[in-house]
Amino acid sequence: MKLLVIVFSALLALPAIAQSEQEQQERLREIKERIETLQEELNQVRSERDQLLKDLESNERDISELHKRIDKIKNDMRSRTDKLQELKKEQQQLEESRRSMQRRVEQEVAAAYRLGRQEQVKLLLNQQDPQHIARQLRYHEYFLQERSRVIDDYLETLADLDTVSTSIRRERDTLDTERRQLEERQRQLVNARQSRQATLDKLAAQLADKSGELKRLQGDRNRLQRLVDEVGRAIAALVNPEDQKPFAKQRGHMQWPVKGRRANAFGQRRSNGITWKGITIRAGEGTPVHAIHRGRVVFSDYLRGQGMLMILDHGDGYMSLYAHNQSLTRSLGEWVERGETIARVGNSGGLDYSGVYFEIRHRGKPQDPTVWCRG
Template structure:
C-alpha cells in the first residue's frame, strides 16, 4: 500500500490550525497502520519458520537421545559378544586339549594293543611249550612205568655187575633231574600265562575306561562350544542390526541438522530484511513528520525564520569489524583475553608440543582423509586450550577415546581426543593456555599423542590456516 502526499498550491485557502493538525495526525496514523499491517504475511511466515525450527530441534534432540541410547546398547552388545567370544575361545581350547588327550590315549591304546598282541603270541608260545612239556613228561612217565625193573632198589639188589649198576644209577639220576626240570618249567610257564592274561586284561580295561571318560568329556565340551557359538552368532546379528539402525539414525540426525542450519540461515535473512524494512519505514515516518512540522510552522508562523537543528539524514558510519614438523610453541596462560575467537585467525598456537605427523586433508592409509591434526608426543604431556571457552563434552567416545570439546562462541569448537586423562568437567570455563588434558593413546590409537580438530558450524576446517606461522 502506497500513499502520495499532495502539495498545497500557493493561492489555495489555508485550512485552520486544528484541521491541519487532524489531517497530519490522520496521515501519521495511516502510515503507522501501514507499517504494522504490511508485514503480517511475512511475520506469519517467520512464525511458521520458527515453529518448524523448534519442531526440528525437538525431533533432533529426540533422535540424539535415541542414538545415544542405541550406542550404549551397541557397547553392551559388543561387550557381551567379547565375553561370549572369550567363553567360546576357552571351550575351543578345552576341546583342543581333550582331542589331544584322546589322541594320546589312542597312541597308548595302540601300544597296549601291540603289547597285548605280544602277550597273546607269548601265551600261544607258552601254551605250545606247555603242551610239549606235558607230552615229554607223559612219555617219560610211560617209559618209567614200562621199565619198572629200573627201580634203584631192585637194581642194587639184583647182584649184577657193579659197573653196570653204577652206570644205570647215574643214568637214572639224570632222568630224575630232567623230570624235575620239566615239571618246574611247566609250572613257570603256566604262571606266566596267567600273569600275562591278568596284565593284558587290566591294561585293556584301564584304557577303555579312560577313553570313555575322555569321549564323554569331549561330548560335553562340544555341546558347550555349540552353545557359545550360537550365542556369538546371535550377538553378532544383533550388533549388525544395531549398527545398521545407528547408521540410519545418524543419517536422520544429519538431515535434521542440515534442516536446522537452513532454517537458521532463512530466519537470519528474514530478520535482516525485516530490520531493513523497518528502518526504511522509520526513515519515511521521520521524513513525513519533518515535512508536516515544517508545513505547520510555515503556515502558523509566516515570515518568521524557521529554527531547529539541521540534519542531513545520513546514517552514522559504523566501524567495520576487522576481518612431519615439530610443534615447539603452545598457548600461554591468558592469551587472547577479551578477544573473540573469530578474530584469532593466524594467531593460534597448537595445544601440545611434539611432532606433527598427520595434517588436515592428507590420506589416512587406505582409509578416509584426516579431518584434523595428529601430534605425536610423549605419554602424559600437558594439553593446552588454544583459546578461552567452555567445556561442552568431557568423556570417552568410541574411536576417539577420552575426548574433550571446547565451545569458543560464534559456533566455533575445538576438539582434543585420544587423551590419557581429561582434567576438566562439562560446564567448566577455561582460558587460553589452561591445561585441560594429558596425551595418551586411548580409543585404540596406535601412537601416543593428540588428535586435534577445529570446527565452525559443525564443519571441520584446517587448523593450520589459523595457526601462527
C-alpha cells in the first residue's frame, strides 16, 4: 500500500481547501512525489532486522484487519439477532390473531351452512311486511359484507404469517453463515498472532544488546518525526470550519483518550538515555480509544515502530497522536468529534503489553499531555 500518498490524495480532494481544482491537482502531484520518496526511505530494507520489521508490519496489519472483520460480523449478528426476536414476536402475535380469526371464520361458515344458499329468497318468502323485508335484506347484506371481511382478514393474516416465517428462516440461515465466518476469522486471528509472536522472538534475539535497542528507538522516533513534519507541511493549506473550537482554549479541560494506568511521565528519561515525548496508557485490549478534541483524520495507517497509528489535526498547528492500536475505526479525511471512538487499544508496533501511546504536538513539537488533559 502506498502508505502516505493515500493520506494526502484523500485530504486534498476535500472541498475545504481554498484552491482551484487545477491548483489542487498540481499540489497533489508535488506531494505525491515528495511522499513517495519519503515512503521508500522509511520502508527500505537494509538488513535482516528491517525485513523482520516488515514481516511484523504484515502480521499486525493482518491482525488489525481480522479484528475489524470480527467486530463487523459481531455487530451484524447482534442486529440480526434483534431482528429475529422482533420477527418471532410478530409471528406470535399473528398466530394469536390467526387462531381468533379462525374461530370467527368457523362460526361464519357454520351460519352460512345452516341458512343454506338461498338466504335472501327465504327471507322474502317468510315475511309479509315490505318494510320489515327491506330491513331484513339490509341486515342480511351487512351480515354478508362482515362475513367477507372476516374471511379476507383471515387470508391476509395467513399470508403475513407465511411472509414472517420465511423471513425467520432466512435470518436464521444468515446467522448460521455468520457464525461459521466468525469461527473462521477467529482461527485466522490465532494463526496471525502466533506468526506475530514468532517474528517478535526473532527480533528480540537481534536486539539483546542495549546498543541495538537504542538504535531501534532512535529510528522509531526519527521516523515518527519525519512523518509529523511532512503531514504538517502537507496540510498547511487546509481550512478548518468556522465553528471549530480553538484547541488552545481547551487546555486543561480535555479527557484522556482512554482510562488506564500511565506507564511513564512526559520527559521522563529512559534507561537508554532517550526521553519520553508522550505518555503510554495501559488499558485492556480492544478498549475504545477516544478523540480528545474535534479534528480531522490526517493519518490512519501502520507506521513502523508505532503500529496502527491515528493522527488528528485540530487546527492552528495542533495535532494529537494515538499509537500501538489494535485497529483504527476512522478513515483519512474524516472529521471526528470530541469523545468519539477512533481506534481500539492494542499492542501493535511490537509492544509486549496492550496500551496506547499518546502525544500532543504543536507545530511538530511535543507537548506535555498532563497540561492539556485532566484527571
